[in-house]
Structures are given as C-alpha cells and as structure tokens.
Amino acid sequence: MGVHCRQGGRGDSTVAQSHTGAHTGARFLTVAEVAALLRVSTMTVYRLIKAGELASVRVGKSYRVREDDVDAYLAARYTEAG
Numbered sequence: 001m002g003v004h005c006r007q008g009g010r011g012d013s014t015v016a017q018s019h020t021g022a023h024t025g026a027r028f029l030t031v032a033e034v035a036a037l038l039r040v041s042t043m044t045v046y047r048l049i050k051a052g053e054l055a056s057v058r059v060g061k062s063y064r065v066r067e068d069d070v071d072a073y074l075a076a077r078y079t080e081a082g
Helices: 031-038 042-050 067-077
Strands: 003-006 014-016 028-030 056-059 062-066
Touching: 028 031, 028 067, 031 042, 031 062, 031 067, 042 062, 062 067
Parallel strands: none
Antiparallel strands: 003 014, 003 056, 028 062, 056 062
C-alpha cells in the first residue's frame, strides 16, 4: 500500500516509497492549517494542489502538505518591492 504524491503537472501522481531517514523531521500540515498559514481559504489551497502549484500527499481522502513545500511555494513567489 502506497501514498499518492502530487508534485505538479495535471493529474500526475506517483507512489512514494518508504525510505529509512527520508524527510526526517518533516512536518505535515492539513489543508486547513496551510490555509490559515497563508491566510487564504481552504478552497484556494485545494486549487493550488490540483493545479500542481503546491506539492501534497494524499492520505486516504484528504491531503497533507509538507511544511517545507509551503515554504518553497512562498519562496518561489516572493518578490521584493522596488
């Protein structure tokens, strides 16, 4: 039994294999936690996941997003004024 991972692209999903030590200490957030962190609605987070803009892991019927992936999403869209 695997975990489905969305990493960009439309409908692209891969099965994440369990590796010892992989992503040690990674913190997974719920869609609601990501929405609160970004100060957007949960629907916006679901749209970002579906569009492949925000990497996520499907756990059962819900999604989880690594905190590192939220940081990467924000860093990629960060622009300095001026």
